[in-house]
Amino acid sequence: IVVPRTDSSRRLYTGIFPVAIRPPSPRTAPPRERTARRSFSCEPEPRPIMRRRARSLPSSAERQARGSPRVRFVDSLGLELECVKLFEAGEDPAVPVHVMSRLLASSELATGKSLELTLPYFQPSFPGNMAGAPGFLRRLCRQRVCLETIHCSELGIAGTVQVLNQAFEKQVTVHYSFTDWKSASDSKASWVSTVHRDGAEPESDVFRFRLPVPPFILQPNVTLQFAICFQVLGEEFWDNNDGHNYKLACHTYKLIVPKECEASMVHFT
Structure with missing residues (x-):
């Protein structure tokens, strides 16, 4: 192959040897100038979205390093549901009477004995x-307030009071205590009806009151005392049983439950 020589930079070869031609040097394209594009849209120019993990959210590796989360249960006031009390040697915990009666009733049923309940009243x-x-009416006119009736039951103590109808605005309160007046509470009575009398006898209003009796109070030798206060026209009038207060003593009686009623009575108690 005969290649004619055109310039001094190229050589002539004969035979089957290839001709070495130096490739052209690469050329870098000139930088393009950014042309400002005019947009007629009111929307903002879109920007790339960068996703970042919240600082408060730990990664999976951090969660594994910290261990499993702890769960804590509290009541509606934020107090602990669990209470631990340490008893000293020789200190026996006090079991309420109503709880002990239920345990004794269950044990009697388990041994086949007749169920015998001790009920307070x-x-x-x-x-x-x-x-x-x-x-009564003469006493009512003298004191302006008198206890009318009293009724005791398992739900508590209820009673009625009569007061003279001296004004429309009046208030009746029962002042009572289970601890011989070391501590006391008040229970407001509510209006029930008006008693109309013939002749010159005065009218009176009837009020009803209720005294709650907690289960732990129902123990032998416990005495409930109360007195009634009547407030009208800026004055106070009292009925305290002629200075002795109204007293109710707690007693107990035994009840033998029939065999056919044992299951229902144990469930009720």
């Missing part, structure tokens, strides 16, 4: 129907 030291006693 309050007994007044005064007549339950004070309105039926002689001289």
